Amino acid sequence: MEVGILDKETLAITLGIIFGFAARLRLLQSDYRQYPTYPHGQVIHLALGLIASALGAVAIPALLKPDYTAVTFLTLAAQQFRDVRNMERETLQKLDETELVPRGFSYIEGIAMVFEGRNYIVILAALFTSAAVMFGGWITGVVVGIVAIVLSSLLKSGKNMGQIGAVYEVPLRVEGASLYAADIYLMNIGLPDNRKRILENGVGIVIEPLNASSRITISNLGQRQAILHDVSSILGVTRDSGEPALTPLAKLDLKDGRLGLVTLPQEKNIPKIIQVIKNVPVLESAVRKPNQFDAKKQV
Template identity: 55%
Template sequence: MPLSILKEPEFLGIVIGLLFGIIAKIMLLRTDYRQYPTYPHGKVIHMSLGVIAAGLGALVVPALLSKEYTAVTFLTLAAQQFRDVRRMERETLTEIDDLELVPRGNAYIEGIAMVFEGRNYLVIFSALIASLFTVLFVWYWGVVAGILSLLVAKMFQKGKSIEHIADVHIADVKIEDPDLFVESIYIMNVGLREDIEIIKENGVGLVLTPKNDNSKVTLSGLGQRQALLHNLSTLLGVYRDSGEPTLIPMAKLDLESGKLAIFILPREKDPQKILRAVKGAPIVENSVRMPTEAYKGGKA
């Protein structure tokens, strides 16, 4: 390779764009308490797709400047590939959801699949921006633009959590044979004496008070409730085994006030950890509702 090619803006643009695209993918891809994506094979799959996305983003600008307009059509193929990633994640999580003691639910699964697709587009964005500024200006402006694009990608990494839409407090769990209540909100009927004793010893109640009308509708969504229960069970553990429907965590709505009562049987019963787990639980994008937006200056 002639050394002169290393000074070509197009070549530098591809290299710097590819570099920042890969950095963006590394930054956005992590295995957290949910253990997803799995390590190492799940990460290998997603990193490979991330490198492809970074390469596509880095090649767009040099291809356009070289008047190779047909090369841009590869972006449509990339979009199709990333839609396939979304479908793959949806199918994988749906298959294993039946094996969870507390399932994620379809809304949470679709939200996770959407995130994995969307983050590949953020990788393309970072690579394209770094490549664009490198080719049009000089390499250090490409580096600056790449760093700024990483900050933008980081902003999209984390969405809102429960603490943004509701106030949370620990509530009393009451059993009035055979009915189970969290404060005054009815949860379920408990028939077996053994289950009643387990609930009295290990049960924890929580009440989420929505901050506005939009929050009421979001919390009332079954998908959001199921995602919240799965998140709590993953973080705090769950005192149950398969074939014990009475001991499954539940969330019920107070139709009068819009409050959401949660009943759980956690392995970890530290009140501060429980509150942090609830407040930090993610809001499922598919469950977000904004009915007040339909009313100009009024209430829903």
């Protein structure tokens, strides 16, 4: 009887670790943002994912034994993963200083939050798999583990700009020293040479919000900077350091909430620029939902 229980606990922990680690593998990717870097950054996050899956896998067997001391490691893990978030934030802030078009603090905070949250997802995947093995057998554990991986994949990404706004190209024009994207004022350009370079290399884009909630999200400064950074990181930017007049810019039309952008991509591919902007993630810190406000409930 004791051997059977021991085997069940070992199997529960083993399957919990396997499926928890598989969930972390599924959540890990290096995309156009090139973060985490390949391969060293990935090794760090995979190692943390393995630790997280082990912590989640041992929780249920420890409770059933009972060995409540082992569960306290989950509290220590939470503190450790908060430190991971701080580490990611500090690293990205240092890297941001070398970018021609920086990510901005809101984008960095969002990335750091994601890395912390994904470790908790791994813990839950391992915990549910382990619990399923203990209470339902290894077949149930495998099924629950697969479901956990699928669910974790659904949490991999949230909304993007294409879901909250219409994105289209507009002509850039100069009136005197003022630069406009269609009828949206962008900035004042003093030097004629800079005006010429912007008109030659620049692309005007307008993002039109779909509703009141989208309008507030698009107006967020962090969200605007994220858009400019992603376009510049994928398509390049026709400028060098010490040329502030050639920095990509986003300005809001206060009358209707449209966002006008001027970008100076090295690859002037309009459909690709529009698609890149549509794929920019909506930052959690930029999300507002005034449509859900009910004045009667606030009284």
